Amino acid sequence: MLNFYQQLATALQQGSVVLATVVKVQGSVPREVGAMMLFRSDGSSIGTIGGGAGEASIIEHARHVLATGEKQGVDIDLSGNLEHTKQGICGGRMHVWLERWQGESALALANEIVVSLQAGQDRVLIMPFASARSPYLSTPSSLLATPDDPAFITPLLHPPTLLIVGAGHVAVPLAHMAHLIDFRVVVQDDRPEFANHQRFSDATVLAQPIAPAVATLNTGALLYVALVTRGYQHDLAALRVLLPRSPHYIGMIGSQKRVKTVLQALQQEGIPDMAPSLLTAQLERIYAPIGLNLGALTPAEIAVSICAELIAVYRGGNGRSLSGSLAATPLSME
Structure with missing residues (x-):
């Protein structure tokens, strides 16, 4: 809009x-x-x-x-x-x-x-x-x-904000595609050689650690988060800061093993000023691994699968093929 x-x-x-x-x-x-x-x-x-x-x-x-x-x-x-x-x-x-x-x-x-x-x-x-x-x-x-x-x-309607944590290979096409579907895009990474406007012309770029970056976000905006970081330690750091804000959506890239490691660590260590029951509820809301199952392999394909999931969450879709209902219905050729 x-x-x-x-x-x-x-x-x-x-x-x-x-x-x-x-x-x-x-x-x-x-x-x-x-x-x-x-x-x-x-x-x-x-x-x-x-x-x-x-x-x-x-x-x-x-x-x-x-x-x-x-x-x-x-x-x-x-x-x-x-x-x-x-x-x-x-x-x-x-x-x-x-x-x-x-x-x-x-x-x-x-x-x-x-x-x-x-x-x-x-x-x-x-x-x-x-x-x-x-x-x-x-x-x-x-x-x-x-x-x-x-x-x-x-x-x-104020556009929803997509915070992309991590400015690597997936983040570049993801930021561009998210801009096309009317998200306000913010990219965070503590590496200026990755987090810069030359790579992310459609986004607000925060080349700083995650905690001060999150503090700059508009608290009134509908917040979506895509964790596409370079390692699980960065996932942990981001989630410790983001979970207390209760984002509308959090998705995390990575293998099943990486996802399990991150979630178990947070469950065991806890987050200050966050009740264990609330933490558990928030962890259960994380979309991990992130994206719809499209068989995506390349960074651009992975970005498409993530944006498809963002749209499904935002619009209330189910992510299934539109042809399913028609395929199950006999067509009259009269």
């Missing part, structure tokens, strides 16, 4: 844009309510509302909105069959709201959104449907939309 609004602000510096937002869905559709896509005057775009013929239709409407400034709602019917549909056959319907953003006021709003997201502030973006009203920011406690003043309301 943060990355999208940063790109919106950049695009507005270059001219007018049209923001397409999915505001209502019914049935099976490719994107969720709140999904956004940005159209520039040069014909380029950022983001997606699902691709295919449905998105192509939205592009045509966006050209009209860009030229006229008239807000517009567009229904995309994805419930057709192969012979008759022109918009796709996902099985559902989408209502997409199109609105032109332009000028200094729009740029100021985009920048304000970016600042709010970076600061973790509790804000919502309100997009009134009335033609004479412009989008604006508000707080959840002071929403102004009423039945007489309908609007689409988008919560501005």
